[in-house]
Amino acid sequence: MSEVTDQGALIPRQRHLHPVPYDPEYKTSVPRSPKWPLLSMESTPSEETGPRFGHSLLGPLDNNLILNFSKDGSPAIGERILMHGQVLDENARPVPHTLVEIWQANAGGRYRHVKDNYLAPLDPNFGGCGRTITDAEGRYQFLTIRPGAYPWPNRANDWRPMHIHISVFGHSFGQRLITQMYFEGDPLIDRCPIAATIKERSQLDRLVAPLDMARARPLDFLAYKFDIVLRGRRQTMFENKLEGM
Amino acid sequence: MVQSLDSLTETPSQTAGPYVHIGCIPSFAGLPGVYPEDLGLSPISDGAKGQIITITGAVIDGTGWALRDAMIESWQPDAGGLFAGRPGADPAVSGFCRFAADKDSGLFTLRTVKPGAVRHRSGMMQAPHISLWIVARGINIGLSTRIYFEDEDNSVDPLLARIEQRPRVETLIAKRTGDGQYRFDIRLQGEGETVFLDI
Numbered sequence A: 001m002s003e004v005t006d007q008g009a010l011i012p013r014q015r016h017l018h019p020v021p022y023d024p025e026y027k028t029s030v031p032r033s034p035k036w037p038l039l040s041m042e043s044t045p046s047e048e049t050g051p052r053f054g055h056s057l058l059g060p061l062d063n064n065l066i067l068n069f070s071k072d073g074s075p076a077i078g079e080r081i082l083m084h085g086q087v088l089d090e091n092a093r094p095v096p097h098t099l100v101e102i103w104q105a106n107a108g109g110r111y112r113h114v115k116d117n118y119l120a121p122l123d124p125n126f127g128g129c130g131r132t133i134t135d136a137e138g139r140y141q142f143l144t145i146r147p148g149a150y151p152w153p154n155r156a157n158d159w160r161p162m163h164i165h166i167s168v169f170g171h172s173f174g175q176r177l178i179t180q181m182y183f184e185g186d187p188l189i190d191r192c193p194i195a196a197t198i199k200e201r202s203q204l205d206r207l208v209a210p211l212d213m214a215r216a217r218p219l220d221f222l223a224y225k226f227d228i229v230l231r232g233r234r235q236t237m238f239e240n241k242l243e244g245m
Numbered sequence B: 001m002v003q004s005l006d007s008l009t010e011t012p013s014q015t016a017g018p019y020v021h022i023g024c025i026p027s028f029a030g031l032p033g034v035y036p037e038d039l040g041l042s043p044i045s046d047g048a049k050g051q052i053i054t055i056t057g058a059v060i061d062g063t064g065w066a067l068r069d070a071m072i073e074s075w076q077p078d079a080g081g082l083f084a085g086r087p088g089a090d091p092a093v094s095g096f097c098r099f100a101a102d103k104d105s106g107l108f109t110l111r112t113v114k115p116g117a118v119r120h121r122s123g124m125m126q127a128p129h130i131s132l133w134i135v136a137r138g139i140n141i142g143l144s145t146r147i148y149f150e151d152e153d154n155s156v157d158p159l160l161a162r163i164e165q166r167p168r169v170e171t172l173i174a175k176r177t178g179d180g181q182y183r184f185d186i187r188l189q190g191e192g193e194t195v196f197l198d199i
Helices: A201-205 B020-024 B166-172
Strands: A002-005 A080-089 A099-103 A129-133 A139-145 A150-152 A158-160 A163-168 A177-183 A222-225 A228-230 A236-239 B052-060 B071-075 B096-100 B107-113 B130-135 B143-149 B173-178 B181-183
Touching (some): A129 A139, A163 B020, B071 B107
Antiparallel strands (some): A002 A236, A080 A139, B173 B181
């Protein structure tokens, strides 16, 4: 008998749908972008395998940024939100049991980092990182606060829109992805040179999370939905020879 | 019009930014205690079989400056060429490591076991290598490359064979600097630009 399996090579990246590596409006990309073409090749076991992380990795507050850095049980300051979504692959299949990590600025737009000297104060109860592992349907969620916008040194007056950084592993090293989630209605998205490294508007729209009132909890938090698609494996017809036949 | 495909396309990447360490290696970034320890501190644990090696290098931009804010992930098989989770794989080799450039010198260090060779789908044997993924502020989509070793037979490796400009092969080969010691620099741009992969 034969059946369709998805154990073929990784589907090649559609690089034109990703940000351009070199963009003069995002100045740091100028000296950090390769000039020569990438070397393309079909994936090998080195890209088709990858690290797996079990649920035992997680602490009970790892996906709760409101409490996971609290010194005395006090919640972080800011607009309480639920960030949730599903991780899928390009074959529209859920990606279960994969590690999702996020990091972000606090409600004032300040990161807890030695190199961030922005005027906004640190929140003693907010660290700004969290992690979780998707469930059997590829779903994940974080409780956090909405990060503030902040200025950054690029052109004379550039501001980052509110955003949350997100890192996803998938099941193979070649699926590795880091991206950013923006918030519906933020006027700074259209002025951001980092967002603008994505040249196709419909692709940038995929990074803007809609307000999701169906998941908001009255008198507690608003919700934003952010689905993520990782590279898929090519589906192939596979000949299964039954034992003894 | 035609029928629509039922496939999806990958979510676009965005730069990991200058504070990637907060999210990925928070203890390194000065946020101890959020997690018991940073993920991927070492790709091996005590008792890993094979030769223990140390690879040192820097990620260098087009002006010749070593990045202080890069983060790198590595992925490799054990000394026998088996990836973690495969039957018979060395249980002391997770194969995954996260490491950052030093904030002062820009140097990174990867201490691991020298990987074994892995067969390609075509049946060809690939020369031993470690896969790398590099992210940083100014890198809009993570850069993939590989570390090969100058004291291995790289002559029939199918990836290296695809590099038309033969001097560029050298950008993927770690130079032996001592017993179990290697140097591997990653040049993002300019003279000696590393071969980056779309794979």
